[in-house]
Amino acid sequence: MDLLKAKQSASEQRGLLLNTKKTKVMIVDTGRNDTDANFSLEGDVIEEVESFEFLGSIINTKSDCTQEIKRRLAIARGVVSNLTKLWKSKLPPSLKVRLLKSTAFAVASYGSESWTMKLSDRKRLDSFELWCYRRILRIPWTAKTNEWVLQELGVQKTLRADIISRKLSYVGHITRHHCLQKTIVQGMVEGKRKRGRPAASWLDDIKIITGLSITEATRAAADRI
Structure with missing residues (x-):
């Protein structure tokens, strides 16, 4: 509550008004429950949310990046699908790979410096990369092995390696x-953590x-x- 008042005071000093209808509050506290008091400012209740989008990335109360990783990959898949005519063209495969990395891969890895990746997230990134390469070769996931796909294009899996380098x-x-x-x-952080791993x-x-x-x-x- 004090933080909200401090923010409002700082905004007013610069001639800005704090719109309570557009302001959201997110609390990262594992011990918080539904019975805790709501946040309000000058009689207006401030909506408390479990996640929100900030600078193009989803942040949630659990600090779990899986939701954001799935979202980025879904957007990147849309980019790849929109370039179907390009993949069907007679451009050299090497050029197609370069275009893929500069478009879809750039979208997929946006904000990845802050990701905490689980094993399932790493597998999800690898699967997306191989799916993209198969779209370039125009073969289904049931045809050929992943090793054959990489050898055919003369590439290695680089998406996750690039993310690691950026981190x-x-x-x-x-x-x-x-x-x-x-x-x-x-x-x-002061205090004790809850029991369990x-x-x-x-x-x-x-x-x-x-x-x-x-x-x-x-x-x-x-x-x-």
């Missing part, structure tokens, strides 16, 4: 700068990718190794 570049960037993102990533975090992804501890990865990023 490492991002963690290196925030590590070498004093910024809010660095505070969020490296900071500690915690969900995989973004930092867990970095540890798996690099094979280093967070301290070692931070030092390596600071030295640009």
Whole structure:
């Protein structure tokens, strides 16, 4: 509540009005329940949501990226389908692959620096990439093996590798700068976590990718190794 009032006060100082009908509140709190008090401002109730779109990406209360990954892949599939005439053309396969990466892959990996990927998400990305290559060759998923598809086009699976590269570049960037993102990533939250195994975090992804501890990865990023 205090944060809402502070935001309203800061907005008014700059001649801006806080529209309560368009303002949404999302609380990331595993202990929160439906009986908790609602948020209001000057008598108007502020709607509380479980997810919302911010800068083209879906953010939810569970910090689960699966929903966003499925959404990005669905949009990218639409891009591939809209280019059917291009895949049927007589352009060289190598050029088609380059066009695929600059269009569909760019859409699919938008905002991927912040993703925390589960094993199912990794498989989903690989399946999408191979589906795209099969569209270029115009063969169904039941025909030929995935290895044959890659050999025919002379390519390797690169979508997930590109996402990993972008994540490492991002963690290196925030590590070498004093910024809010660095505070969020490296900071500690007070209190105790609930019982049970915690969900995989973004930092867990970095540890798996690099094979280093967070301290070692931070030092390596600071030295640009």
